[in-house]
Amino acid sequence: MTEKILIIGAGGQIGTELTLALRDIYGDTNVVATDIRESAVLAESGPFEILDAMSADAIHRVVSKYKITQVYLLAAMLSATAEKNIELGWRLNMKSLANVLELAREKIIHKVYWPSSIAAFGPNTPKEGVDQYTIMDPNTVYGISKLSGELWCRYYHDRFGVDVRSLRYPGIISWKSQPGGGTTDYAIHIYHEALENGAYESFLDKGTRLPMMYMPDAIRATLELMEAPSDQITIRSSYNLGAISFAPEDIAASIQKFIPNFEISYNPDFRQAIADSWPSSIDDSGAREDWGWNHQFDLDDITDDMLSNIRKMKRK
Numbered sequence: 001m002t003e004k005i006l007i008i009g010a011g012g013q014i015g016t017e018l019t020l021a022l023r024d025i026y027g028d029t030n031v032v033a034t035d036i037r038e039s040a041v042l043a044e045s046g047p048f049e050i051l052d053a054m055s056a057d058a059i060h061r062v063v064s065k066y067k068i069t070q071v072y073l074l075a076a077m078l079s080a081t082a083e084k085n086i087e088l089g090w091r092l093n094m095k096s097l098a099n100v101l102e103l104a105r106e107k108i109i110h111k112v113y114w115p116s117s118i119a120a121f122g123p124n125t126p127k128e129g130v131d132q133y134t135i136m137d138p139n140t141v142y143g144i145s146k147l148s149g150e151l152w153c154r155y156y157h158d159r160f161g162v163d164v165r166s167l168r169y170p171g172i173i174s175w176k177s178q179p180g181g182g183t184t185d186y187a188i189h190i191y192h193e194a195l196e197n198g199a200y201e202s203f204l205d206k207g208t209r210l211p212m213m214y215m216p217d218a219i220r221a222t223l224e225l226m227e228a229p230s231d232q233i234t235i236r237s238s239y240n241l242g243a244i245s246f247a248p249e250d251i252a253a254s255i256q257k258f259i260p261n262f263e264i265s266y267n268p269d270f271r272q273a274i275a276d277s278w279p280s281s282i283d284d285s286g287a288r289e290d291w292g293w294n295h296q297f298d299l300d301d302i303t304d305d306m307l308s309n310i311r312k313m314k315r316k
């Protein structure tokens with residue numbers, strides 16, 4: 001069977017790169033990118049449609065039009081933005097997932113990918129080496145929607161046999177597209193500001209260690225999870241996924257290896273409380289055992305690659 005893939009929320013930070021990676025594997029015409037906003041990059045390389053993830057009818061129409069077999073649902077309102085739009089954040093994050101899970105229950109599509117996040121943990125979760133099964137008491141709109149979504153994924157799998165797969169992404173660092181309103185976005189802004197101004201004022205305080213990952217690792221994790229045989233997927237809520245952990249002063253020290261005069265200062269805002277409710281490091285042995293997960297990029301590799309790619313982008 002030729003897989004026909006639909007990506008919802010394809011214009012976002014992860015969606016943009018995932019769409020391009022999937023088009024490389026499955027062929028441009030077999031990967032339909034959709035988003036609430038136009039995206040020139042995605043429309044140039046394959047089919048693109050404007051789609052509201054909250055409309056079950058609209059999703060249905062696109063799925064029928066392209067005879068879609070798999071859906072990657074990436075549309076979401078992230079942690080910082082959702083705190084300012086409680087009702088819409090909750091509705092978007094939950095309704096979009098319900099729409100896609102229903103399509104899979106009706107067997108119109110046969111596989112679903114949906115990302116969860118470290119935001120599904122909360123202030124009473126242990127800070128270090130967090131287990132797959134642990135205390136989860138998220139206190140943000142985004143985190144509540146992610147934990148609820150995880151439970152819905154497992155429910156649809158256990159009750160209706162839906163092949164839904166999910167990862168708890170850490171903060172994701174990338175240069176190709178802009179981050180979308182998250183608490184971990186500082187770790188992207190800092191590279192742009194380092195090159196532009198040689199200095200960065202961090203909205204997270206010194207000592208705020210969070211789990212992080214470079215985009216190529218996140219894309220590979222997603223593709224490897226989706227390609228693994230179904231019987232190897234033992235976790236149907238969402239897999240813990242780890243790579244590295246660092247605080248603002250660690251990323252600053254890494255940048256100073258390449259830009260010795262770089263300076264960081266701290267001016268924490270409302271995002272500090274969000275970061276404080278999340279763990280610092282993750283135990284992802286489930287992903288490593290079930291489908292062979294292994295990260296490749298450490299902090300200095302990320303810094304090197306980020307700085308050289310942002311430099312190249314600026315020259316264009």
Ligand code: SER
Nearest residue numbers: 078079117182183184
């Ligand atoms: N990067 C996300 C955020 O900060 C976490 O999933 O909201």
